[in-house]
Amino acid sequence: MKNAIKVLLLFIISNSWAQEIDLETCINGVKINYPLMKQNKIQEELSKISKQINNNSWLPQFSIGGQLTTQSDVTSLDITIPNVEIEKLDKNQYKSFLDVKQIIYDGGVNSIKNDIQNLFTDISSNKTEIEIRNIIEQTQKYFFAALIAQENIIILNNSKLQIEERIKILEAGVKYGSVKENEVNILRVELLNINQKITELSTTRKSSISVINLFAGTKINDSTLLKVPTEVNNNDFVDFSNRPEFKSFDFEKKVIEKETLLKNSSIKPTSNLFGQLGYGKPALNQLNNNPDTYYIAGIRVVWDFSGLYSFNKNKKKEKLMIENVDVKKETFELNLNIQKNNLLLQLDKIDKLINADKDIVQLRTKITKVSAAELDNGIITSTNYLIEKNAETNAIQALKIHELQRIATQYDIKLLTGN
Numbered sequence: 247m248k249n250a251i252k253v254l255l256l257f258i259i260s261n262s263w264a265q266e267i268d269l270e271t272c273i274n275g276v277k278i279n280y281p282l283m284k285q286n287k288i289q290e291e292l293s294k295i296s297k298q299i300n301n302n303s304w305l306p307q308f309s310i311g312g313q314l315t316t317q318s319d320v321t322s323l324d325i326t327i328p329n330v331e332i333e334k335l336d337k338n339q340y341k342s343f344l345d346v347k348q349i350i351y352d353g354g355v356n357s358i359k360n361d362i363q364n365l366f367t368d369i370s371s372n373k374t375e376i377e378i379r380n381i382i383e384q385t386q387k388y389f390f391a392a393l394i395a396q397e398n399i400i401i402l403n404n405s406k407l408q409i410e411e412r413i414k415i416l417e418a419g420v421k422y423g424s425v426k427e428n429e430v431n432i433l434r435v436e437l438l439n440i441n442q443k444i445t446e447l448s449t450t451r452k453s454s455i456s457v458i459n460l461f462a463g464t465k466i467n468d469s470t471l472l473k474v475p476t477e478v479n480n481n482d483f484v485d486f487s488n489r490p491e492f493k494s495f496d497f498e499k500k501v502i503e504k505e506t507l508l509k510n511s512s513i514k515p516t517s518n519l520f521g522q523l524g525y526g527k528p529a530l531n532q533l534n535n536n537p538d539t540y541y542i543a544g545i546r547v548v549w550d551f552s553g554l555y556s557f558n559k560n561k562k563k564e565k566l567m568i569e570n571v572d573v574k575k576e577t578f579e580l581n582l583n584i585q586k587n588n589l590l591l592q593l594d595k596i597d598k599l600i601n602a603d604k605d606i607v608q609l610r611t612k613i614t615k616v617s618a619a620e621l622d623n624g625i626i627t628s629t630n631y632l633i634e635k636n637a638e639t640n641a642i643q644a645l646k647i648h649e650l651q652r653i654a655t656q657y658d659i660k661l662l663t664g665n
Contacts, residue, residue: 265469265471266471266472267466267470267472268472269657270475271462272385272389272461273386274462275464276381276462277378277382279463280381282374283378285370286371286374289367289370293364293366293367296363297360297364300360303349303356304356307346307348308345310342311343312341313340315339316339317339320334320336320337321533322335335528335533336535339526341524341525341529342525342526343522343525343526344523345520346523347518349516350517350519350545351516351517353511353516354507354514358504358507358511362505365501365504368493368497369498372490372497376494379661382661383661384461385457385462388455388457388458388461389472390650390653390657391454392450392455392458393472393474393650394650395450395454396471396472397474398443398447398647399448401639401642401643402443405440405635406441408618408635409433409437409440412433412618412631413434413437415622416429416628419624429627429628432628433628433632436632455467474650477652477653480590480660483663483665486579486664487664488663488664488665489663490664491578492664495572495575495578498571499571502567506564509553509556510553512550512552513550513553513554517547517548520543521543522542523539524539530542582662586659586663589659590659592655596648596651600645600652603644603648606645607638607645610638610641611638613638614635618635
């Protein structure tokens with residue numbers, strides 16, 4: 247009879263939950279479909295544009311200008327040359343010009359700016375990864391919440407089948423007058439109570455699944471069976487080096503170093519080619535009162551030593567800021583170790599509870615089997631049977647919950663260590 251009940255239960259389950267989905271599929275769905283993932287592509291495009299703007303400084307720089315002036319005095323020669331008339335310059339003067347400048351060496355400024363921009367892109371991408379991991383953590387919690395509800399529904403359905411079997415036997419006794427109708431009604435009430443519990447668990451399962459669908463873009467519904475994840479070996483996860491937060495600390499230190507280089511680059515010389523093509527009155531010959539074209543071309547070198555005033559202070563500031571990042575990193579790792587130790591203690595406690603649960607279930611199953619036989623033979627009442635049957639059901643539920651909590655804790659440790 248027990249095997250027949252199992253076969254019937256499996257038939258009901260296979261028809262109720264025709265599809266299957268596992269935790270890994272849900273996690274991969276978060277990585278692909280969560281809206282925040284679009285931010286990486288946007289940031290990459292922004293970085294590309296920013297670097298193009300930076301690189302524009304190496305292109306020739308053009309500017310057009312002009313001026314019209316009147317002045318109180320002009321250059322003149324206070325001498326007299328026989329038979330030579332020196333024309334006095336006009337006080338109204340004008341000129342228009344085209345300036346061209348081409349950088350030859352910028353002290354490494356542009357290269358450093360591009361490096362910083364690359365780091366900002368990495369930081370943004372890493373920040374997205376951190377936020378996605380938080381969503382994955384929530385997805386795992388909702389998955390196990392739905393899974394616990396699902397497994398309890400299976401246990402309660404199994405209990406229903408056994409009670410229904412008792413009802414059929416007692417109904418035969420009622421027909422022949424050996425059993426009171428009230429005994430059957432007590433079992434029927436218990437079936438209604440179990441249906442209420444199943445309704446509550448189904449609502450919990452549906453609520454958790456709806457959140458998973460939003461996070462992962464999955465299409466889990468009432469007909470989908472959640473697969474129990476395989477256990478993982480937490481001994482493989484000994485450190486936290488794979489967590490994206492540690493990359494953030496490294497990126498932060500690199501940005502500090504690059505920004506210090508950028509500040510101190512002012513002590514390096516810069517050079518550029520320049521030229522001016524113009525038309526003016528006067529042109530370059532200040533003694534010629536006629537308008538004329540002109541050009542100027544050359545190379546300019548600028549070496550500003552004022553940056554030396556803050557060079558040592560910038561280096562000291564860099565060192566202190568990096569030390570501050572190291573302190574944050576050390577504190578973060580300490581907190582992670584505390585969380586991991588707490589989870590390991592939790593895992594150890596659950597293992598002990600599971601060992602006790604197995605013994606309790608074994609004994610409760612034997613007691614219920616005897617009670618069922620006694621009820622069938624009219625030795626005990628339906629109430630006495632239900633006391634033992636409910637105790638067995640509670641024991642089976644406790645075992646299943648602890649087994650799932652054990653797997654959930656293993657996955658919490660796996661995620662905590664960055665795996």
